[in-house]
Amino acid sequence: MTSTESNPKIEILPEHIIDQIKAGEVLERPASLLKELMENSLDAGSTEIHLHLVENGMDLLSIEDNGHGMTFKNLPYAFLRHATSKLKSFEDLYRLHSFGFRGEALASVAASARVTCTTQPKDLTQEGGKIIINGGHTELLIAQQSSTPGTAIYIKDLFFNTPARLKFVKSKVSEKSALKKMIYSFVLSHPNVTFTIKWDDKEKEIFKACEPGLDIERIAQVFYSRKTDISNIVYSEENYDGYRVRVYFTKDTHTTPQYRHHYLFANKRFFQDKSLHQALLRNVDAFWKFGESGHYVVQITTPAEDLDVNVHPNKIQIKFLRSDVVYSLLVTSLKAGVKKSAPQMSFEASGPTPSAPSFFSRDENQSFDLMNLQSNDGGQEINENSLFQREFNRFETPKFQRIQNEFVIVDLGKPYLIDLKALMLDYFCDELESFTASEESTGPLLISEPFKVLKGKIDSHFDNLKALGFEFDRLNAEYIVLRTIPKFLPQSLLFSLSEALIKYFERPKIETFEKNSYKKYLEENFSNVFFTDIPDSLIEKLIHSEAYPQCMVELTSERLKSLFK
Secondary structure, rough: HHHHHHHOOOOOOOOOHHHHHHHHHHHOOOHHHHHHHHHHHHHOOOOOEEEEEOOOOOEEEEEEEEOOOOOOOOOHHHHHHOOOOOOOOOOHHHHHOOOOOOOOHHHHHHHHHHEEEEOOOOOOOEEEEEEEEOOEEEEEEEEOHHHHOOOEEEEEEEOOHHHHHHHHOOOHHHHHHHHHHHHHHHHHOOOEEEEEEEEOOOEEEOOOOOOOOOOHHHHHHHOOOOOOOOOEEEEEEEEOOEEEEEEEOOOOOOOOOHOOEEEEEOOOEEEEHHHHHHHHHHOOOOOOOOOOOOOEEEEEOOHHHHHEEOOOOOOOOOOOOHHHHHHHHHHHHHHHHHHHHHHOOOOOOOOOOOOOOOOHOOOOOOOHHHHHOOOOOOOOOOOHHHHHHHHHOOOOOOOOOEEEOOOEEOOOOOOOEEEEHHHHHHHHHHHHHHHOOOOEEEEEEEEEEEEEEEOOHHHHHHHHHOOOEEEEEEEEOOEEEEEEEOOOOOOHHHHHHHHHHHHHHHHHOOOOHHHHHHHHHHHHOOHHHHHHHOOOOHHHHHHHHHOOHHHEOOOOOOHHHHHHH
C-alpha cells in the first residue's frame, strides 16, 4: 500500500455532487418529491392546487397553485440549498407553523431532473419570473409578469442526472400507490383547499373545497369516491388542555393493504407512528374481522411548541412533548366512537401500547376477582364452571380474558387456560415455514418501512428474507426499507416481527431460516411482543381453530389456585 492510499487527502466535495447526494436523501421516490412540492404550495397560502402526473411522475410531475408566488429577485434563491423563508433562528424549529423549512427540496430536484418554474407574486404590480434548470445547471432566468398570482413547477425526466436512484424506484403499481397515499394525505388534511389530480391522459379527479365543519364529506370522497356515503364512517372527538384528537373510522373492512386508507395527522402534518397505529387496531377490533382492517383518519392538534418534526429528513416521523395526553385522548375517543356505534359489543382494552408512557402501564384486562378463586364466605370452594360462567356473563359477547398478560382464559363449554406465548410462537413460526414452501403472494406496503441497519451481514440475507415474504432493499449505508410482507402478518406486528427477523439473520453462524432456532430466538428475545401487540381477533381465531391443543389445558380449581400463588 502506498503512502497516498494509507493517508488519502481529504477534499471538499463539489457543489453539484453535494446536491446529488442531497437529492438521494430527500427524494427517495416520486412520492417524496410530490410531498415537498405540495407542502410548499400550502405554505404559500394556496386555496387551489392542480397536479398532473405522467408515468407516475417519472416523465412529468407538475404542480400549479394560486399561492402568494415569488418575486423575480427571490426566484433563483428558491433553488439554493438551505435557503428558506420559514426560519430565522434555531428556536423556530420548535414552534413551526409551516411544512417545508429546510430549504433542500427544490435544490435536490433541480440537481436530478429538468425543472421549469414560473411564478407571479400576489401583488400583481411586482415582477415574477421564469427559471429553467437542467441537472443543476441554470439554462434560463428571465423576469415576466402574469395576470394571476401563484407558482407552477414542471419537472421532467426525474432522476435522469442521478441514474443510481432509478434502481430504488419500484414497480408502477408500487409507485402509484405511494403517490396516491401522499396525495390523499394532503386532500384529507386540507379540506378547505380544492385539489385536482390528473394521471397521464385520464380525466381529472376533483376534490372541491369543503365548508368548515364538513370534513367528513371530504373523508367519504377519499374512502368511497363519493361524498354521499358518510353513514358508514364513525366519528369521535376528545379534548384536553390544548390538545384535541379527532378520529374517523369505517365499519367495513378490506382484505388487501393497497385498498386501505390509514392516516395519522399532527397539526395537519401526515406522520407515521407504529404504537398509535397498533392502539387503533386493537380498539377498533370489535368492528374489523381478523386479517382485515377498515379505513381511518386520526387528526391530532397540539400546541406548535409541543411537537418536534425535526426528527428525520423525510419529516414523517415526529415526537410529542406530551405523548401520554395524545395516547389517552386517542384511546378514549376510539372507545367512545365504538361504543356509540355498537353499544351491544364489549370494548375492554386489549393491553397497553408497547411504547406508550406509564399512563398506560396498568393492566386493564385483569377482570377476575382473585380473592373469590380461593373460597366463599362459608369456606366452600367455588365451582370453577359457575365462576367462569358468571365472569363471562358480564359481557354481552364474551370472547376471552387475559390474565397476567401471559395467559388467556376462555370459556369453551369448560374453562381453558391458554399459554399465549407458546400459542403465538408456534403459530408464527409455522406460518413462516409454510410460506417458504407455498406459492402465497405477499402484500406490498403503501409506504416503505425503514429500519436502521448498518450495511453488513444482513445484506447477504435479503433473498432469505424475501423467501419468507419480507422484501428489503438497501436505501443507504445506514437504512434498509421493507417493501412487502406476508399476508398472514397482522399490521400491529409488522415492525416487531420484521425487526426480529433482521436481528435473527444478523447473528453469527445463521445462514438460512430454521424454524426451531428462530422459535428459540423469539422466545428468548422478543417474548413481550406476544403479550402486547397481538390482535384479539387473531387470538380468538386460533383458540377456536383448535390447531394448537398443546397450548391449551382445561382449567381446574387446583390449577387456578397454583396460577395465582
